[in-house]
Amino acid sequence: MRIIGVDPGSVKTGVGIIDVQGNHLRHVHHAMIRTGKGDFDERLHILFSGLSEIISHFKPDSAAIEDVFVSKNVSSALKLGQARGALVAACGYHGLRVAPYSPTMVKQSVVGFGRADKDQVGHMIRMLLHPPEPCPEDAADALAVAICHAHHSPMQKIVGKI
Structure with missing residues (x-):
């Protein structure tokens, strides 16, 4: 199974693709979609078209996206939610249902600690996938x-969430 993971952002969005065969994970691709800080509507279009292009090229079977982190700044949270919506729409446009995961669940799955920092996540990605x-x-x-998603999707299929 090929999985695309998305870390949404309104200025820069991370995209990662892995192949999963049994318990074996293999790095396929990673990229950044950078929108800059121009007109917000144009940035949403860049996110949609950038992710659409990656999906068209790599043809993932499944998609997962990190949930919006709610911050103290309501305006930033709203923009992040709209950016996430554009990314979810791009997945839907290509027939992919999107599985959402909280930042805590993602860190717990990869590092073993839900409050891990970005350095710890990066270290584990290097150890697990050797990009x-x-x-x-x-x-x-x-x-x-x-x-x-690779760790949780088999269970979600069993309980009918995907």
Whole structure:
């Protein structure tokens, strides 16, 4: 099974793709979709089209996305929610149902500690997947989302959530 993981952001979004065969995980691709800080509507379009292009090229079987982290800044949270919506829409456009995962669940699945920092997540991604080139933090987070889905999707299929 090929899984695409997404770490949403309104300025930069991480994307990670892995192949899963039994208990074996293999790095396929990681990337950043960078929108800059221009017109927000244009940034949403960049997110949608950028993820659509990656999905078209790599043809994943399944998609997972990190839930929106609610911060104290309501405006930032709303923008992040809209960015996440554009990314979910891109997945839906390509026929992929999206499994959401909380940041705590992603970190717990990859590091074993739900409050792990980005350095710990990045270290585990290097240890588990051996990517051919260094991963930016957001791309490592996206690969972690994909790994989390690989660990949880068999159980979710059993209980009928996917």
